[in-house]
Amino acid sequence: MRGKPLTRSVVMVKAxxxxxxxxxxxxxxxxxxxxxxxQAAVAxxxxxxxxxxxxxxxxxxxxxxxxxxxxxxxSGKTGAFILPILERIDSSKKACQALVMVPTRELAQQVSRDxxxxxxxxxxRTVAVYGGSSYKPQLEGFKRGAHLVVxxxxxxxxxxxxxxxxxxxxxxxVYDEADRMMSMGFYPDMLQxxxxxxKRRVNxxxxxxxxxxxxxxxxxxxxxxxxxxxxSQDQVHVEDTRHQYYLTPGMDKDRxxxxxxxxxxxxxxxxxxxxxxxxxxxxxxxxRFGYNADQLSSDLSQNxxxxxxxxxxxxxxxxxxxxxxAARGLDIQDLSHVIQxxxxxxxxxxxxxxxxxxxxGASGVAxxxxxxxxxxxxxxxxxxxxxxFEERPLPSNEDVQNLVSQxxxxxxEALLRGRDRLQTERMARFAPLVKQLSEDEDGLALLTMLxxxxxxxxxxxxxxxxxxxxxxxxxxxxxxxxxxSGGKGSRSRQGQRRRSSGKRS
Ligand code: AMP
Numbered sequence: 029m030r031g032k033p034l035t036r037s038v039v040m041v042k043a044x045x046x047x048x049x050x051x052x053x054x055x056x057x058x059x060x061x062x063x064x065x066x067q068a069a070v071a072x073x074x075x076x077x078x079x080x081x082x083x084x085x086x087x088x089x090x091x092x093x094x095x096x097x098x099x100x101x102x103s104g105k106t107g108a109f110i111l112p113i114l115e116r117i118d119s120s121k122k123a124c125q126a127l128v129m130v131p132t133r134e135l136a137q138q139v140s141r142d143x144x145x146x147x148x149x150x151x152x153r154t155v156a157v158y159g160g161s162s163y164k165p166q167l168e169g170f171k172r173g174a175h176l177v178v179x180x181x182x183x184x185x186x187x188x189x190x191x192x193x194x195x196x197x198x199x200x201x202v203y204d205e206a207d208r209m210m211s212m213g214f215y216p217d218m219l220q221x222x223x224x225x226x227k228r229r230v231n232x233x234x235x236x237x238x239x240x241x242x243x244x245x246x247x248x249x250x251x252x253x254x255x256x257x258x259x260s261q262d263q264v265h266v267e268d269t270r271h272q273y274y275l276t277p278g279m280d281k282d283r284x285x286x287x288x289x290x291x292x293x294x295x296x297x298x299x300x301x302x303x304x305x306x307x308x309x310x311x312x313x314x315x316r317f318g319y320n321a322d323q324l325s326s327d328l329s330q331n332x333x334x335x336x337x338x339x340x341x342x343x344x345x346x347x348x349x350x351x352x353x354a355a356r357g358l359d360i361q362d363l364s365h366v367i368q369x370x371x372x373x374x375x376x377x378x379x380x381x382x383x384x385x386x387x388x389g390a391s392g393v394a395x396x397x398x399x400x401x402x403x404x405x406x407x408x409x410x411x412x413x414x415x416x417f418e419e420r421p422l423p424s425n426e427d428v429q430n431l432v433s434q435x436x437x438x439x440x441e442a443l444l445r446g447r448d449r450l451q452t453e454r455m456a457r458f459a460p461l462v463k464q465l466s467e468d469e470d471g472l473a474l475l476t477m478l479x480x481x482x483x484x485x486x487x488x489x490x491x492x493x494x495x496x497x498x499x500x501x502x503x504x505x506x507x508x509x510x511x512x513s514g515g516k517g518s519r520s521r522q523g524q525r526r527r528s529s530g531k532r533s
Contacts, residue, residue, distance in 0.1 A: 053255065054087035062086070066111045069146040079104030081259040086112055089200075089233060094254040096234040096247040101205070103259055105235050106142045109202045113143075113176055116199050119151030122173030123197035129181050129218065131208035132434055133158040139204065140178045152176060157193075159183045160437035167192055181209065181217035182438040188224040189445060198230050203250065206236040207243050211293035212435055213486075215246070217442060222250065238270060238393060240364045242295065269385055269392045272418045273406055278399040282313045284422055285369065285397060289319070289347075291423045291431060293487075294365035294393070296340065299349040300381045301369045310369055311349045318484045321347035324354040352377050355384070368396040371405035375412050395420075436483045 059070060059078050066086075070078075078086070081099040088095045089112035099105040113126040130136050140156035147154070155169025157179035166183075170192050177184065177193065187193035203209065209218065232251040236243050239256075247254055276284040289297075299314075301307045304325045314321035322336050322345055337358065339345035352372060366385040372378055385392025396417075398406060406417050447455070465471030 053093070054091055056080070056083035057087050058083065062111070063115055065115050065150070069111060069114055069148070069150070070107075072148045073145050075107070079107070081105050082108040082111065084257050084259060085109070085233075088255055088257070089231070090115070092231050094232045094251040096236070096239070096251060096254045096256050098237070098239055098256075098258040099235055100237040105204070106139055107146065109200075109204070109233055109235065110139075110143045110146050110176075113200055113202075114147060114150070114152055117152045117175045119153075119175060121175075121197060124170075124174055124177050124193060124195060125197050126176045126200040126202070127184065127195065127198060128176065128178040128202040128204055129184060129209065129214075129221070130178060130204045131180065131212045131214065132431075133160065133180065135205060136178050136180060140176075143176055143178065154178065157183045157187060159186075159441050160434065163192075180212075180434075180438065181214040181221055182441055185217045185221050185224075186441065186445060188221065195224050196226050198226060201225070201230050201232045203232070203234040203236075203246075206234045206246060207238045207240065210242050210246065212431075213439060217438075218246075218250070240295075240392060242364070269382055269394050270418065271382065271394050271396075271415050272420050273396040273398055274420050274422045275403065276397045276399055276422055278401070281369065281397055281399065282310065285310070285367070286313070286317050287423045287425070287428050288367070288395065288397075289314075290428045292365065292393070292395070294367075295346070296343070296363050297347050297365040297367055298355065298363055298381075298384050299347055299367045299369055300355070300372070301349060301351060302373060304351060306369065307349050307351055307354075314347055314349070319347055320345060321349060324348055324350040326351070326354050352380065356380075364392055366392065366394045368394070371396060371398060371402050371409075375409060378409050379413065432483060435487075436479060439486055440482075 057078070059067065059075075062070070062078075081097065081103045085095060085097050085099075085105075085108040089109065097105070097108070099108070109128065113128075117125050128139055130139055136156045136158045140154045143152070143154045153169075153172055153174045154176040155166060155172075155174035155178070157166045157169075157177060159180055159182045166187065169177075170187070179187075184193070188195070203218070209215075229252065232254070234243075234247050234251060234254070239247075274284065274288060285299075299310060299321075301310055304327060307323050307325050311321055311323035322339070324333060324336055328336075333354075336345065336348065340348050349369075363385045366381055368378070368381055372381060382394035385394055396406070409415055410417055462475070465475050
């Protein structure tokens, strides 16, 4: 994309729905209007003009107004937050002044690479920190006096607790890909990082491709009266639904569904199939994979149907698989995702199905799985309803392996942080066994089973966030809460993690 002008439209709306039509407070800037330090950085990487997210977000960031921005990967969002950071850093100080939290190791590496390219030898030092990797280079980065720290919340928290990293000079805090951070189960870590922030105001910025209800709550908790900007090719506002499809091999659709679920990690999801038999089959596959899933079909007695729906409404059921007939007339609100296992027989049913997500002012995702024969439905729907479908790359087994490994490592590292001295002493009994098991295939199978069980026990239930306004919520005016907890993760924090970070049954 480098050097190529990007021509996406910019839609600006305020977080407050009543003021949606209000003009943007800070109009977009062109490249020539940027301060010298930013222009020099852009010249260094050869960009010819700003992308809409850069032009739109940078004025807010320079004005020190907290921001939540709807922007996807590929929109140039990394530049949108690195450039203002570059301007704000005082490189004569040997202290962390900007923190960017990201959901994955790969993104931490990429953002820090981008930051280094934009900086050149302009003086800003960057270090990337992420879980499941050696502490040594990360510690060396801190010792050199990194100005910008880019990291996954778990590892950032680790360094804060161990006092390797201090945030007393922090000016800017960026949450990148906030929706994915939630789906990785990082909410409790993000919450705990708040306790290490200085008492004075730190500017906060949240970038996310989608703003479902959970991410909106997150923004209210972590940002101070943020403005909301949406940068979207198709002028989709936050309340709207994103329409996506995956091209799946016909024979492998059930496994493809499982991989998509694992990657997307949706909260409550309605899964549509065209027939009762398919509903039964998909439900069984999900249940046997260990997901909290049930079916709704017109064959079931009213009593059983009511029980299933009560579980869904109470947040105790994560996946409901249904036919159109069974789901008709149901008042199921605020689902983060709707998945269509196959395209419906008639066009109108698509709208009914997709309309189950993105309600109550939250944005939702409507996903459809199509095989080669079914792909024509996408073209028809798109022509008939003027829907812009986004084709998503089908995740491979390796993609899933990588992601679940990162999620589990983050979770285990967090549990380890919470161990006290006696627990650490106790667990040392198993060290020789672990070594022995890791040395042969049968032993490895035992360890693998253990990790699989741990992961599934943790991932079964949708995250529950504390209501806005709870103790953890940041005060409107006084900046973030001062750091007090220190030490190892407290017991209550461990409880919090169990309650809110993963999916459990
Ligand atoms: P991002 O959305 O930040 O991951 O950026 C996607 C790609 O767009 C990266 O390869 C960037 O180097 C590139 N890019 C970012 N900003 C610009 C720009 N203003 N002009 C051209 N390419 C850009």
